[in-house]
Amino acid sequence: MTHFDNIRQGEDNIMAGQPGRIDQFLLMHSARLDNWREITARAEAWQAGSIERAELDTAITAMEAVEGYYAYPGPTLFAALRERIAANDAASAARLARRFSNALLTRSYRAHPSEWDLHSERAADEVADVLPPGLEDGETRRPYCEVLFVSAQPAARWPALADEIRRLRRPEDAFVYEPVFVGSFEDAFCAAAVNPALTSVVVPEGFPFRSRFDAPVLRAVLETLGVTDDRETSALRLAGALKRIRPELDVFLLSDRRVEELAGDPSADCVRRIFYAVEEPLEIHLAILEGVQARYETPFFDNLKRYARRPIGTFHALPIARGKSVFKSDWIRDMGEFYGINLFLAESSATTGGLDSLLEPTGTIKRAQDLAARAFGADHVFFVTNGTSTSNKMAVQALLAPGDIAIVDRNCHKSHHYGMVLSGAQPFYVEAFPMTEYSMYGAVPLATIKRALLSLRADGRLDRVKLLDLTNCTFDGHMYNVRRVMEECLAIKPDLIFLWDEAWSGFARFSPFLRPRTAMGAAADIEAWLRDPASVEAYEAQQEELGDRPSDETLLKTRLVPDPRTVRLRVYQTNSTHKSMSAIRQGSMLLVKDVDFHTVAAQFREAVFTHASTSPNQQLIASLDIARRQMELEGYGLVMNAIEIALKIREAVNTHPLISRYFRVLGADAMIPAEYRPSGFEDYLSPGVTWADVTRAMQDDEFYLDPTRMTLVCGTAAFDGTQFKGLLASEYNIQLNKTSRNSVLLQSNINNTRSDVAHLIRVLVAIARGIEKRLAAGGEAERAAFDARVQSLMTDVPDLPNFSRFHEAFRSEAGTSTPEGDIRSAFFSAYEASLCEYVPLFGAECDRRLRDGPDMVSANFVIPYPPGFPIMVPGQVLTQESIDFMRQLDVKEIHGYEKAKGLKLLKPDAIMTQHDAAAVSAPGKRARVSAAGRRARAA
Numbered sequence: 031m032t033h034f035d036n037i038r039q040g041e042d043n044i045m046a047g048q049p050g051r052i053d054q055f056l057l058m059h060s061a062r063l064d065n066w067r068e069i070t071a072r073a074e075a076w077q078a079g080s081i082e083r084a085e086l087d088t089a090i091t092a093m094e095a096v097e098g099y100y101a102y103p104g105p106t107l108f109a110a111l112r113e114r115i116a117a118n119d120a121a122s123a124a125r126l127a128r129r130f131s132n133a134l135l136t137r138s139y140r141a142h143p144s145e146w147d148l149h150s151e152r153a154a155d156e157v158a159d160v161l162p163p164g165l166e167d168g169e170t171r172r173p174y175c176e177v178l179f180v181s182a183q184p185a186a187r188w189p190a191l192a193d194e195i196r197r198l199r200r201p202e203d204a205f206v207y208e209p210v211f212v213g214s215f216e217d218a219f220c221a222a223a224v225n226p227a228l229t230s231v232v233v234p235e236g237f238p239f240r241s242r243f244d245a246p247v248l249r250a251v252l253e254t255l256g257v258t259d260d261r262e263t264s265a266l267r268l269a270g271a272l273k274r275i276r277p278e279l280d281v282f283l284l285s286d287r288r289v290e291e292l293a294g295d296p297s298a299d300c301v302r303r304i305f306y307a308v309e310e311p312l313e314i315h316l317a318i319l320e321g322v323q324a325r326y327e328t329p330f331f332d333n334l335k336r337y338a339r340r341p342i343g344t345f346h347a348l349p350i351a352r353g354k355s356v357f358k359s360d361w362i363r364d365m366g367e368f369y370g371i372n373l374f375l376a377e378s379s380a381t382t383g384g385l386d387s388l389l390e391p392t393g394t395i396k397r398a399q400d401l402a403a404r405a406f407g408a409d410h411v412f413f414v415t416n417g418t419s420t421s422n423k424m425a426v427q428a429l430l431a432p433g434d435i436a437i438v439d440r441n442c443h444k445s446h447h448y449g450m451v452l453s454g455a456q457p458f459y460v461e462a463f464p465m466t467e468y469s470m471y472g473a474v475p476l477a478t479i480k481r482a483l484l485s486l487r488a489d490g491r492l493d494r495v496k497l498l499d500l501t502n503c504t505f506d507g508h509m510y511n512v513r514r515v516m517e518e519c520l521a522i523k524p525d526l527i528f529l530w531d532e533a534w535s536g537f538a539r540f541s542p543f544l545r546p547r548t549a550m551g552a553a554a555d556i557e558a559w560l561r562d563p564a565s566v567e568a569y570e571a572q573q574e575e576l577g578d579r580p581s582d583e584t585l586l587k588t589r590l591v592p593d594p595r596t597v598r599l600r601v602y603q604t605n606s607t608h609k610s611m612s613a614i615r616q617g618s619m620l621l622v623k624d625v626d627f628h629t630v631a632a633q634f635r636e637a638v639f640t641h642a643s644t645s646p647n648q649q650l651i652a653s654l655d656i657a658r659r660q661m662e663l664e665g666y667g668l669v670m671n672a673i674e675i676a677l678k679i680r681e682a683v684n685t686h687p688l689i690s691r692y693f694r695v696l697g698a699d700a701m702i703p704a705e706y707r708p709s710g711f712e713d714y715l716s717p718g719v720t721w722a723d724v725t726r727a728m729q730d731d732e733f734y735l736d737p738t739r740m741t742l743v744c745g746t747a748a749f750d751g752t753q754f755k756g757l758l759a760s761e762y763n764i765q766l767n768k769t770s771r772n773s774v775l776l777q778s779n780i781n782n783t784r785s786d787v788a789h790l791i792r793v794l795v796a797i798a799r800g801i802e803k804r805l806a807a808g809g810e811a812e813r814a815a816f817d818a819r820v821q822s823l824m825t826d827v828p829d830l831p832n833f834s835r836f837h838e839a840f841r842s843e844a845g846t847s848t849p850e851g852d853i854r855s856a857f858f859s860a861y862e863a864s865l866c867e868y869v870p871l872f873g874a875e876c877d878r879r880l881r882d883g884p885d886m887v888s889a890n891f892v893i894p895y896p897p898g899f900p901i902m903v904p905g906q907v908l909t910q911e912s913i914d915f916m917r918q919l920d921v922k923e924i925h926g927y928e929k930a931k932g933l934k935l936l937k938p939d940a941i942m943t944q945h946d947a948a949a950v951s952a953p954g955k956r957a958r959v960s961a962a963g964r965r966a967r968a969a
């Protein structure tokens with residue numbers, strides 16, 4: 031067994047023959063298929079006489095416990111397979127194993143009742159089965175799902191109970207579900223963890239806690255979630271635990287006593303409905319279907335489809351609507367043929383007829399947004415059709431007014447910086463920890479953020495700070511301990527607003543391994559804590575310990591507890607739904623969980639009016655609605671699949687004897703300095719690591735690495751990031767996005783399959799083989815050139831420049847010891863040619879100015895790609911560090927820098943003169959401006 035098996039418990043379990051382990055949390059679709067293929071291979075080998083029956087028995091026994099959590103093949107068919115083996119009928123056992131394996135692979139069991147019939151030998155090898163079932167017979171297939179029934183009845187009764195449930199099906203049901211039975215708390219928890227097809231759970235009172243199977247990892251995971259065997263095992267407690275790992279599941283409680291009391295219990299809020307157990311099963315059946323329908327409903331998309339079916343004459347703009355000018359044209363008909371008629375039938379510039387207005391939604395868009403709020407755990411959602419670039423600007427504009435201070439990660443996406451320009455807010459830039467070796471930044475340490483708040487407090491300016499604005503996860507996968515950051519900041523400033531740019535990690539909501547590290551996941555945890563009376567005690571105990579006037583050093587060292595009585599929980603999240611879910615490009619959402627939203631609702635309306643197009647794309651809005659539906663119904667499995675694919679890539683690259691000679695995917699140990707990993711977690715691939723360790727790291731560590739974001743080091747193969755990206759795209763049809771000086775970023779997402787992994791691995795093998803060949807053929811000189819290139823990419827890396835400072839000309843409103851500045855004035859100063867000058871980046875003039883002054887002050891943003899963060903912002907004083915970095919950059923794309931003209935600078939003296947003139951006409955400002963002017967001139 032490799033160490034990877036510990037975390038991917040399952041795939042090799044079957045080989046190791048560990049019987050009855052149930053805590054194989056990543057035994058998702060593809061790994062399970064591998065197990066079934068292995069069973070089939072062993073059955074066929076037994077049939078051929080090349081292995082003993084015992085080898086097949088071992089494999090079957092190893093799978094049995096976990097197979098109990100899936101409807102197909104389910105206990106009856108599984109028992110039939112065992113019987114055939116016991117009867118020494120090798121041919122029939124091999125046939126049956128192959129049939130199950132193929133049905134799982136093609137998902138045909140979801141559409142064909144014959145797959146469930148032991149006696150129908152419906153050829154599992156039928157070619158039609160390799161097509162998705164819905165495409166086979168022209169008939170619209172009803173979506174299939176599975177429902178978990180926890181039962182205190184003996185397992186022998188479960189097949190009969192399942193039959194009773196199946197008899198409730200009616201032709202008019204919109205969905206078909208299969209029941210899955212389990213008998214304990216632990217089994218229910220594991221089934222919910224491993225079976226992504228589950229949409230609902232029915233829980234009665236009175237069942238044991240412990241599974242009859244072994245589950246050491248499960249018990250460790252449950253412990254980190256605070257669930258142990260020492261309390262009463264109630265249905266409500268199980269409901270709570272299930273909702274913690276999969277909030278999108280519907281949970282129904284059955285009770286034959288005290289239903290009224292249960293219904294009034296606040297912890298029953300997470301339950302969809304409570305039934306008196308002896309009530310008609312049909313009601314439960316209908317409630318299950320209604321619950322699925324509530325997630326399946328897509329108000330805007332449903333209505334758009336209805337609209338497209340109506341015969342409508344259009345006398346407004348948008349001639350493309352209905353497609354007549356396209357399909358009748360000799361010249362652009364191929365457009366119609368390429369996109370299909372529905373695109374045109376579903377186009378309209380109307381906002382009536384159920385199409386609603388994105389600017390002031392009251393109908394189907396409003397309802398779709400409300401459903402998205404439910405799915406993502408927010409109070410409100412804004413759909414945005416110009417990407418998160420726009421969502422960020424909307425949030426920043428709505429939350430900040432001129433002069434407000436925002437603590438911002440300097441390394442964040444440019445939309446935040448431009449948002450500051452728009453709003454006139456003063457950014458107080460904070461720095462992420464540098465990863466100089468890879469020419470990238472990590473995330474901002476909490477100590478840096480707390481220090482910023484404490485310095486503003488010392489300066490008497492805490493009231494001016496409105497917002498903390500951070501990127502989570504970062505491009506490269508650093509996830510904050512979101513809850514801890516918010517709690518500790520709220521302990522210093524109880525009404526601080528948080529904006530989490532989760533452009534990359536909207537999908538994280540649907541994984542229990544990532545959700546607590548998201549804005550909405552953490553906000554829900556804090557909300558629950560605020561409601562708990564123990565929170566006030568915890569606060570008061572800490573206050574007593576800290577005493578009257580704790581020093582900043584003490585506050586920095588302490589994990590601060592906020593005062594639950596004064597906290598105003600105000601959390602915003604933006605996400606590029608198109609980056610991690612099934613939305614069309616530019617589809618984005620802005621999520622709101624803000625107890626004081628009513629105080630800023632009007633500002634958000636203005637932000638929508640400012641930024642939303644008056645002609646938003648209907649298909650884009652519909653895709654946001656659909657992406658939400660998909661994530662609520664199958665997001666859990668899809669995200670698990672993305673994680674599983676990532677772990678496969680990580681293992682394949684790092685353990686392949688040839689690939690690993692030149693390439694490496696970085697683990698948490700390389701991406702996150704040890705001081706931010708108190709749990710000691712190093713990597714998903716480290717020896718002995720289990721999901722319990724992962725859960726602990728996720729809970730405790732300051733930063734956590736999203737496994738789906740893989741930094742592949744290519745400098746060790748003598749490629750710089752841009753070059754390697756180009757090679758993969760042009761020669762091997764592999765596209766990726768971000769690069770650094772010596773790495774590229776691979777991302778797995780809900781769309782990836784094992785074939786993609788196979789393709790990538792083959793390509794890396796081919797490239798590594800090519801390098802070997804070249805080195806072997808080129809002799810000493812080739813080897814020396816290769817080593818020199820690797821050295822230059824991996825060792826001779828430029829230091830990353832920190833933000834220097836705003837020029838005093840833009841700090842008239844700033845504190846004396848804090849670094850914020852008026853970025854907007856600087857930005858607009860550049861509109862006046864007389865205030866600007868150009869200095870060549872390379873040349874004596876630049877060096878002289880650095881040495882003797884006057885200060886060089888950037889007139890605009892300068893953003894090189896990669897790495898993609900602004901090394902200069904308007905109003906920033908250029909330092910030797912930033913100039914050195916610019917000079918060493920060997921990238922082609924530098925936004926805001928024209929090589930032919932040089933650096934665009936503001937003339938600070940001219941600006942100071944202008945400010946002085948302004949001060950005369952605005953005497954209130956005179957003192958501050960003159961002081962700033964004196965400081966500037968002195969400097």
Ligand SMILES: Cc1ncc(COP(=O)(O)O)c(C=O)c1O
Nearest residue numbers: 416417418419443501531533606
């Ligand atoms: C952190 C971050 N925020 C926001 C954006 C912008 O998102 P969009 O492309 O949806 O406009 C990006 C784009 O790469 C990003 O990396």
